[in-house]
Amino acid sequence: MTTRILTGITTTGTPHLGNYAGAIRPAIVASRAADADSFYFLADYHALIKCDEPARIQRSRLEIAATWLALGLDTNKATFYRQSDIPEITELCWLLTCVAGKGLLNRAHAYKASVDKNVEQGEDPDAGITMGLFSYPVLMAADILLFNAHKVPVGRDQIQHVEMARDIAQRFNHLFGNGKELFTLPEAVIEEDVATLPGLDGRKMSKSYDNTIPLFGSAKQLKEAVARVVTDSRLPGEPKDPDSAHLFTLYQAFAAPTQQADFRAELVAGMAWGEAKQRLCQLLEAELGEARERYHALIARPADLEDILMAGAAKARKIATPFLGELREAVGLRSFRSQTANATGEKKKAGKSARFVSFREDDGSFRFRLLDAAGEQLLLSAPFADGKAAGQVCKRLQAGDALEVREQGVSFGIWLDGECVASSPEFADTAARDAAIVRLREALAPQE
Numbered sequence: 092m093t094t095r096i097l098t099g100i101t102t103t104g105t106p107h108l109g110n111y112a113g114a115i116r117p118a119i120v121a122s123r124a125a126d127a128d129s130f131y132f133l134a135d136y137h138a139l140i141k142c143d144e145p146a147r148i149q150r151s152r153l154e155i156a157a158t159w160l161a162l163g164l165d166t167n168k169a170t171f172y173r174q175s176d177i178p179e180i181t182e183l184c185w186l187l188t189c190v191a192g193k194g195l196l197n198r199a200h201a202y203k204a205s206v207d208k209n210v211e212q213g214e215d216p217d218a219g220i221t222m223g224l225f226s227y228p229v230l231m232a233a234d235i236l237l238f239n240a241h242k243v244p245v246g247r248d249q250i251q252h253v254e255m256a257r258d259i260a261q262r263f264n265h266l267f268g269n270g271k272e273l274f275t276l277p278e279a280v281i282e283e284d285v286a287t288l289p290g291l292d293g294r295k296m297s298k299s300y301d302n303t304i305p306l307f308g309s310a311k312q313l314k315e316a317v318a319r320v321v322t323d324s325r326l327p328g329e330p331k332d333p334d335s336a337h338l339f340t341l342y343q344a345f346a347a348p349t350q351q352a353d354f355r356a357e358l359v360a361g362m363a364w365g366e367a368k369q370r371l372c373q374l375l376e377a378e379l380g381e382a383r384e385r386y387h388a389l390i391a392r393p394a395d396l397e398d399i400l401m402a403g404a405a406k407a408r409k410i411a412t413p414f415l416g417e418l419r420e421a422v423g424l425r426s427f428r429s430q431t432a433n434a435t436g437e438k439k440k441a442g443k444s445a446r447f448v449s450f451r452e453d454d455g456s457f458r459f460r461l462l463d464a465a466g467e468q469l470l471l472s473a474p475f476a477d478g479k480a481a482g483q484v485c486k487r488l489q490a491g492d493a494l495e496v497r498e499q500g501v502s503f504g505i506w507l508d509g510e511c512v513a514s515s516p517e518f519a520d521t522a523a524r525d526a527a528i529v530r531l532r533e534a535l536a537p538q539e
């Protein structure tokens with residue numbers, strides 16, 4: 092069995108070395124496994140929640156697409172697309188919005204953090220909070236559930252969102268699945284042994300700390316960034332402690348074990364920081380030099396990138412379109428053409444709840460009663476000499492044979508082939524009798 096792996100990349104920035112080591116590189120490696128069926132996409136709808144600068148959104152989409160392709164993502168094997176090219180995602184998002192509890196979303200960390208900040212600053216709790224931010228986890232659930240992903244590799248800050256997707260999926264399955272699991276329940280995957288890179292200042296490399304090393308900057312930019320990596324003040328020739336040097340951590344993330352051991356030994360033996368930085372640059376150049384060329388070639392041909400992504404969208408929609416059709420059916424958004432076919436196998440409610448009860452009289456004859464949903468008697472049959480005859484009449488009534496109802500005072504009788512086969516009890520008045528006839532017709536109506 093293949094494992095469907097799905098993850099989204101929010102398109103608000105330019106990928107840096109930390110993104111590469113922590114997310115992109117492991118994702119591309121994982122996509123190559125024989126049993127992997129990977130869905131990687133640009134979460135550009137999510138980007139709109141955080142960013143209202145069209146030029147930045149557009150630039151980031153282009154750069155992230157080019158980055159993944161330059162680093163060797165094979166789009167013949169993996170499915171690579173932009174969220175905004177899959178209209179089924181927003182459509183599913185609405186279906187999920189209709190079952191997602193508001194209380195569940197109130198608990199989302201990102202939303203709560205914004206509210207807390209407002210309150211702290213004495214603002215209205217909802218100041219500056221959009222419905223996009225509030226519904227962020229529902230859109231993410233739609234991303235995941237539309238493709239029935241098993242595994243969702245994410246950072247720690249996203250675990251809660253994947254759990255919410257599970258919750259929403261369970262609720263939807265319960266409400267509309269009719270015993271079937273419409274949605275696979277996804278699982279968050281945190282890659283434990285993936286490198287979390289320190290940035291220039293030793294804190295986690297992150298755009299928000301402005302301490303990143305660009306992934307595909309020029310060789311010169313790379314050199315300049317590495318020159319800014321903070322080190323201690325030990326002089327050349329003085330032994331260095333590799334384990335407290337984040338320069339070493341950076342080196343480790345890209346070096347083979349033997350290279351790591353050599354680098355460590357040389358630091359301990361007193362290699363100058365300047366020399367160590369040069370070695371890191373060489374290492375990064377070896378890891379990324381070719382990919383950088385591919386990256387710039389791709390960026391220079393945006394129309395080709397567009398074609399690649401549209402092909403990815405077509406591939407994704409081959410799955411999404413029929414599945415969304417199934418989901419629309421499940422919630423009751425069905426074509427009127429299929430009305431008579433009773434395609435879902437659902438029983439009409441009245442048919443389900445009204446019931447025939449057969450019994451035998453003391454004199455040995457066979458009879459049946461028809462009870463309505465509330466258990467009240469609608470009909471008592473005439474006595475039949477054998478069970479088979481009683482059963483046949485029963486069947487003909489259930490089959491929805493046109494009912495001949497004859498009123499007799501405050502009761503009524505049912506006639507088949509010129510014979511009265513069953514009678515109602517006496518009702519209080521003709522209005523009650525007529526109401527019972529309506530219930531009878533509902534109970535015996537042909538099932539769609």
Ligand code: TRP
Binds near residue numbers: 235244245249
């Ligand atoms: N919210 C994720 C992030 O900021 C990006 C994302 C959007 C995502 N949709 C997703 C991740 C679906 C995994 C699955 O990192």
